Amino acid sequence: SYHEQSLQMKRTIYGENNTHPDIAASLNNLGTAWRNLGDHRKAISYHEQSLQMKRTIYGENNTHPDIAVSLNNLGNAWRHLGDHRKAVSYYEQSLQMKRTIYSDGTAHPDIA
Secondary structure (H helix, E strand, O other): EEEEEEEEHHHHOOOOOOOOHHHHHHHHHHHHHHHOOOOOHHHHHHHHHHHHHHHHHHHOOOOOOHHHHHHHHHHHHHHHHOOOOHHHHHHHHHHHHHHHHHHOOOOOOOOO
8 A cells, every 4th residue: 555655665764663753654644544444453553553653752751742643543443443441541541641732721623
């Protein structure tokens, strides 16, 4: 697929074993594509790889919008697999991170 070609190209550019936001974005895109194709386990695998890379890039305990997106995407994939408890856990982590990023009392479309 084009997403797989993009991932390989980015790994060639940035280094096969390096972390980079563009590689994390490609992993996220592959996760979303697999979720849309109905292979939710494969989607989870790619979203987890993306999340780990983003935590390596931005810091394990730091908040960042890209990390919040990955947490939300994992929630979506687990919801589609029927594991609603796990989905809610990821959604709550994502929401809490977004509230921290955008200030809890602030109206923001990513919190709404």
